[in-house]
Amino acid sequence: MPHSTANRADTIHSEAFLASLMRRQLRLSIACAAAFLVALLGLPLANYFAPALMATRIGGFTLTWLILGVLFFPYVWLISGVFIKRSLKLEADEAREVLK
Amino acid sequence: MSTLPLAFLDGVDPWIFALSLLTVGFTIYMGFRSAKTSKTAGDFFVAGRSVSVGWNASAISGEYLSAASFMGIAGMVMAVGYDALWYPVCYACGYLFLLLFIAGPLRRFGAYTIPDFAEGRYDSPVFRKIAVCFVLFIGFFYTMPQMKGAGTTLAYIFPGLPYWVGVAVVGAVITLNVALGGMKGITLVQAMQYWLKLFAITVPVFVLMTVFGSYGSNLGANDGRVFTAAPAITASADATPAVPAPAPEIIRKPLVEKAPADTAWVSPFGPLTTKAAKAAGLTAEQSRPYSLLYTYSLIIALVCGTAGLPHILVRFYTNPDGVAAKRTTMWVMILIGIFYVFPPVLGVIGRNLLPELYAATGAKGTDKVVLELPRILREHYGVWGSILSGVACAGAFAAFMSTFSGLLVSMTGAVAHDVYGRMLRPNSTPEQRMKMFKFAAIGIGGVSVLLGSQVEQLQINFMVGQAFAIAAASYFPLLFMSVWWRGMTMKGAATGMLVGGVAALLCMTVINLNDLKIVDLKAFWAGHPLLRILCEQPAIWSVPLAIGLMIIVSKATSKDIPKDIRMKMLVLHAPEQLGLKNEYIQEHQAGAGH
Numbered sequence: 001m002p003h004s005t006a007n008r009a010d011t012i013h014s015e016a017f018l019a020s021l022m023r024r025q026l027r028l029s030i031a032c033a034a035a036f037l038v039a040l041l042g043l044p045l046a047n048y049f050a051p052a053l054m055a056t057r058i059g060g061f062t063l064t065w066l067i068l069g070v071l072f073f074p075y076v077w078l079i080s081g082v083f084i085k086r087s088l089k090l091e092a093d094e095a096r097e098v099l100k
Numbered sequence: 101m102s103t104l105p106l107a108f109l110d111g112v113d114p115w116i117f118a119l120s121l122l123t124v125g126f127t128i129y130m131g132f133r134s135a136k137t138s139k140t141a142g143d144f145f146v147a148g149r150s151v152s153v154g155w156n157a158s159a160i161s162g163e164y165l166s167a168a169s170f171m172g173i174a175g176m177v178m179a180v181g182y183d184a185l186w187y188p189v190c191y192a193c194g195y196l197f198l199l200l201f202i203a204g205p206l207r208r209f210g211a212y213t214i215p216d217f218a219e220g221r222y223d224s225p226v227f228r229k230i231a232v233c234f235v236l237f238i239g240f241f242y243t244m245p246q247m248k249g250a251g252t253t254l255a256y257i258f259p260g261l262p263y264w265v266g267v268a269v270v271g272a273v274i275t276l277n278v279a280l281g282g283m284k285g286i287t288l289v290q291a292m293q294y295w296l297k298l299f300a301i302t303v304p305v306f307v308l309m310t311v312f313g314s315y316g317s318n319l320g321a322n323d324g325r326v327f328t329a330a331p332a333i334t335a336s337a338d339a340t341p342a343v344p345a346p347a348p349e350i351i352r353k354p355l356v357e358k359a360p361a362d363t364a365w366v367s368p369f370g371p372l373t374t375k376a377a378k379a380a381g382l383t384a385e386q387s388r389p390y391s392l393l394y395t396y397s398l399i400i401a402l403v404c405g406t407a408g409l410p411h412i413l414v415r416f417y418t419n420p421d422g423v424a425a426k427r428t429t430m431w432v433m434i435l436i437g438i439f440y441v442f443p444p445v446l447g448v449i450g451r452n453l454l455p456e457l458y459a460a461t462g463a464k465g466t467d468k469v470v471l472e473l474p475r476i477l478r479e480h481y482g483v484w485g486s487i488l489s490g491v492a493c494a495g496a497f498a499a500f501m502s503t504f505s506g507l508l509v510s511m512t513g514a515v516a517h518d519v520y521g522r523m524l525r526p527n528s529t530p531e532q533r534m535k536m537f538k539f540a541a542i543g544i545g546g547v548s549v550l551l552g553s554q555v556e557q558l559q560i561n562f563m564v565g566q567a568f569a570i571a572a573a574s575y576f577p578l579l580f581m582s583v584w585w586r587g588m589t590m591k592g593a594a595t596g597m598l599v600g601g602v603a604a605l606l607c608m609t610v611i612n613l614n615d616l617k618i619v620d621l622k623a624f625w626a627g628h629p630l631l632r633i634l635c636e637q638p639a640i641w642s643v644p645l646a647i648g649l650m651i652i653v654s655k656a657t658s659k660d661i662p663k664d665i666r667m668k669m670l671v672l673h674a675p676e677q678l679g680l681k682n683e684y685i686q687e688h689q690a691g692a693g694h
Binding site: 012013015017018021022025026029032033036040041044045047048051054055057058059060061062064065068069070072073074076077079080081083084087088091092094095098099 | 182185186188189190192193195196197199200201204314315316317318319320321323366367368369388392395396399403423426427429430433434437438440441444584666667669670673674675676677678680
């Protein structure tokens with residue numbers, strides 16, 4: 001059923017629309033942030049509680065050096081790639097919902 | 101008269117000199133060229149908002165990879181080992197934070213500068229003034245390490261030149277450039293400077309790895325085997341014979357006395373994070389909790405600080421739309437991530453091959469390892485070593501020149517656009533504002549040079565960390581809370597930002613005064629290691645403090661929440677296809693007319 005223009009404006013300016021908009025965006029952002037914070041804040045804990053394990057040598061690197069100095073960067077790319085894809089889709093959905 | 105210029109040319113390597121000069125010349129040329137095309141005020145402030153994703157991503161990366169990234173990280177990894185790796189990682193992760201929580205909404209809201217956002221979100225001109233002050237505070241703190249980079253590099257190229265001359269020369273060149281070209285001029289220059297920097301760090305790394313062994317095997321040589329048996333020899337005399345390397349292909353020179361031992365250097369919680377506890381006479385086991393605290397506070401400062409750096413944020417406005425802003429951030433992440441893998445490699449190789457740098461301080465210390473290391477190749481490959489070192493110098497020039505010009509634009513923008521255009525002379529014409537932009541650039545450039553000439557003894561990367569700590573406690577809470585919590589009031593935002601930011605600023609000042617030996621706090625710090633850590637890395641308490649104050653004060657003043665808050669939040673969060681920004685501007689202007 002097509003909305004009239006006035007109707008559409010009502011939808012956009014409704015409290016419910018804004019609340020759902022912010023909630024969905026925040027949920028996505030927090031999920032992605034959690035993924036990288038676990039790694040970022042977990043590594044010092046691993047260093048603290050399992051120093052021997054983290055000092056294991058792999059091709060000259062210690063495990064913890066390899067993670068922090070090299071592997072962290074691709075991980076960050078992965079998270080940002082996922083976030084951008086999802087958030088563009090989310091925006092397209094939001095726009096379609098009110099403009100349909 | 102003729103001997104003076106020749107005197108400081110003594111001992112100058114012609115290749116290094118030529119390649120550095122080429123970089124500087126190219127930067128100036130681009131500045132002049134774009135001066136012809138930068139006509140409108142929009143060109144000066146946000147490059148006409150029409151920069152493509154590729155250019156913009158390269159330019160942001162070019163601006164972001166400062167002297168700290170190019171020289172400081174390698175120097176710090178060499179000086180303190182593993183703990184320094186948090187810097188590149190958090191510089192990159194901070195970008196992710198920016199992308200997840202701030203970049204999109206800020207872009208949709210649309211404003212020239214962060215102070216614009218602060219005023220627009222809270223309808224408060226007072227708040228604009230507070231925000232402007234922080235642009236300047238953070239900016240100056242961030243220019244100091246760039247200036248140190250400039251001084252160090254010039255002192256390296258011209259061995260006879262005093263540190264401050266380098267600072268003054270580079271400061272003058274950039275200031276001229278910014279005054280002529282504004283934002284549009286530097287976008288192009290910075291984009292090219294990113295690629296120059298990447299080239300200038302990767303080529304020496306690959307060549308050095310081919311000659312002296314890989315990243316892993318150089319790191320592997322630091323296993324304590326070589327030096328544990330002979331600490332007395334390394335400490336006693338300079339006549340130490342070359343110690344045989346553990347792995348046959350890795351060359352390792354003996355460490356000097358000042359260098360940290362292998363185990364401490366290669367493991368987490370090393371010299372950087374244990375300094376305070378060690379000065380207090382605690383044992384290794386006792387100091388571990390302190391190190392963990394230091395590490396977490398450092399992480400918070402760097403991650404939140406990136407998300408609050410004013411000169412980076414302003415770049416999001418140069419994208420045509422929010423989708424482009426997000427794509428740009430993705431590319432920035434990839435570009436800076438690739439770059440950040442390399443500087444630590446130089447730090448590691450530098451520890452093996454140039455341990456004598458540990459003994460020196462100031463411009464002659466580990467901060468110059470990136471420049472000095474390729475020169476070793478001269479013994480093997482003659483002139484190619486010089487060329488490679490020249491490439492590294494060119495990269496260093498690109499690094500501090502691009503970051504400093506970006507900072508200068510954002511600080512100058514704040515003064516010309518906010519202080520002059522909005523506060524002093526609201527009715528000034530665009531021509532007057534552009535003229536003011538040029539005057540302000542010269543004034544701020546001058547102050548930066550003065551500040552920069554005072555900090556020779558401070559480590560580049562450490563100073564950048566300080567700028568981040570201030571940004572983390574002021575702008576980050578402001579932006580994050582303003583975007584996601586509609587209950588924020590101007591009073592809440594201002595209180596949180598001021599208290600958090602000023603607290604961090606005071607801590608930095610105390611630490612720097614002590615490090616520069618103006619105030620001696622050694623005895624006090626020895627008795628209070630915890631206080632020293634919380635002062636050196638304040639983010640762990642200052643960020644929550646700022647956010648907490650924002651919430652408490654906003655709740656107390658909830659009647660001041662802007663009346664059209666729903667519309668504001670809608671503009672911040674609704675997809676741009678809905679065209680709410682124009683609607684908002686029209687409504688706002690109609691409202692303001694009454």
